[in-house]
Amino acid sequence: MNVLTEVQQDRLKAAIQDGLPLTATPYRTLSLQLDLPEPLVMEQIEHWLREGYIKRMGLVVRHHAVGYRSNAMVVWNVADDKVDQVGELLRQADCVTLCYKRRRQLPDWPYNLYCMIHGKSRESVLTQLELLTRQYELQHIPRSILFSNQQFKQTGGHYARRAS
Amino acid sequence: MPAAPADSRPTLQDKFELDQTDRRIINRLQDGMPVCDQPYLLVADELGIQEHELLSRLQTMLDNKVLSRFGPMFHAERLGGGLALAAMRIPEDEFDHVAAQVNELPEIAHNYQRTHKFNMWFVIATEQKADVERVVSQIESTTGYPVYNMPKIEEYYVGLRFPV
Numbered sequence: 001m002n003v004l005t006e007v008q009q010d011r012l013k014a015a016i017q018d019g020l021p022l023t024a025t026p027y028r029t030l031s032l033q034l035d036l037p038e039p040l041v042m043e044q045i046e047h048w049l050r051e052g053y054i055k056r057m058g059l060v061v062r063h064h065a066v067g068y069r070s071n072a073m074v075v076w077n078v079a080d081d082k083v084d085q086v087g088e089l090l091r092q093a094d095c096v097t098l099c100y101k102r103r104r105q106l107p108d109w110p111y112n113l114y115c116m117i118h119g120k121s122r123e124s125v126l127t128q129l130e131l132l133t134r135q136y137e138l139q140h141i142p143r144s145i146l147f148s149n150q151q152f153k154q155t156g157g158h159y160a161r162r163a164s
Numbered sequence: 165m166p167a168a169p170a171d172s173r174p175t176l177q178d179k180f181e182l183d184q185t186d187r188r189i190i191n192r193l194q195d196g197m198p199v200c201d202q203p204y205l206l207v208a209d210e211l212g213i214q215e216h217e218l219l220s221r222l223q224t225m226l227d228n229k230v231l232s233r234f235g236p237m238f239h240a241e242r243l244g245g246g247l248a249l250a251a252m253r254i255p256e257d258e259f260d261h262v263a264a265q266v267n268e269l270p271e272i273a274h275n276y277q278r279t280h281k282f283n284m285w286f287v288i289a290t291e292q293k294a295d296v297e298r299v300v301s302q303i304e305s306t307t308g309y310p311v312y313n314m315p316k317i318e319e320y321y322v323g324l325r326f327p328v
Contacts, residue, residue, distance in 0.1 A: 013238075019226075020235035022219050024202055045236070046199050055237040056196035057203075059222075065230045066182065066190065066328045073278065073285070084318070091320035101318035102249070109251075109282065109312060118326065146278040146285070 003043045008036060012044060020057065068118040070147065072125045075111035077104075077142045083113050089136045090115045095128035111144065122147060180228040185213060187328045189221055193234070194325050240289055246296035251312045252284040252303075259283065262307045271299045282312070 004012060011034055021029040027045075031038040048054040063071070078086050083101055090113070091099040098116040119125035125147075133139055182190070188211055197203050208218040225231045240247040254262045259277065266286060267275055275286040288299050300311045 013243075016236050017238065018235070019233050022204075022223055022234070024204060024215060024219070026203065027199070027201070042199055048236070049199065051242070053239055053242050055239050057199065057236050058196040058234075059190065059193040059231050060233045060237070061190055061194070061326050061328070062229055062232050063326050065180075065228075066326060068326055087318065087320040091322050096322055097325070099320040099322055100249075100316050101320070102314045102316055105312045105314065109314070112317075114249075114314075144280060146280045146282075148276040148278050 002047060003040045004036065008034070009044065012036070012041065016045075063118055067120055069120060070122045070125050071116060071118045072122075072129070073146045073148075074115050074117060074129060075144050075146065076113040076115075076138070077110045078113045080112070086136075086138065086141070087113055089138075090132070093128075093132040093135075095119065095125075095132065110142075180225075180230060182225075182230065182328065185211075185217075186221060186225060186230075189218065190225075190231075190326075190328050241293070244291075244293060246288065246290040246293040247316075248288045248296045248300075249314045249316070250286055250288055250300065250303075251282040251314060252307075252309050253282050254284050254307075254309060262309065265306050266303055269299060269302065271295070 002009065012030070015030055015034060020026045021033075023029045027042045028038050030036075031041045034041070045054065045057075049057070076086065087099055087101055090096050095117050096115045097118050098114075100114045101112060102114055104110055104112050117125050117128055119128060126145075129145070192207060192211060197207055200206060202215070204218050205215045208215040211218070222231070222234055226234065238245075252262070252266075263275060263277070263284065266272055266284070271288050271290050273287040273289040275284065277283055278285050288296055290296055290299060296313070300313055303311050
């Protein structure tokens, strides 16, 4: 359960949304910074982790900087009664990094299943896509491959309300 | 023709070479870190390095923009925030101008140019769910082009991870 008041929770979210302090005792650093008891800071964060408000405490790589220079968003137009089944297959492929069902925007945009494939080059992304298409027998599903030319902006989202 | 891709120019992140220890740190911490008094010490022990070395390497990788963030991955929707993927069709010669207008907004978390008639793809992240529509209207009135919001219906869990 929540151990901090809503105002305290907002202050804590604002303090950690750009990162956890890089100090030997990061939760003590936060407790001093926010003037809150360290055990409560830790308990609140553990609560958020248990409840799924925080997916995990970890790092986000800039995939471009670590050699994943190509990414494709592959969009599929799957029959409504098959889309969950195909989504379940795609998410298991090693090369797939994200997979979503999304609403179509007819008539301009018929696609309802999206997956991301990251790779070192366009060729390797296409090879991986062909392999998974054959492996899961998806040849009959209309699809489109959208490579990214350039990344214009990458920042973490800011979800916490600003501390007032 | 679009300008030369960003990755053909030497940048700070291109010059920064990850060594084997950096790679082990990245691979380990993409899986998350426990919440405890001295979490970095725990992970450093696991990797067989000193705690201060782990901290300074993390700082260096953040400074060199190999990592975009180290800390909590918030689940935007569960926190009450809004998260949307949206697309636009922008004529080639208008693209840079419109991209600048869109990226101006603090709610735009990622923006990619992609190889398709729908050539601009971005993520809108807002503190309140209801704000997504406001941002969409704002972009439409500023740029004069329609925004296609592609709402998520289902996420097929993958566990985004980039082995390096």
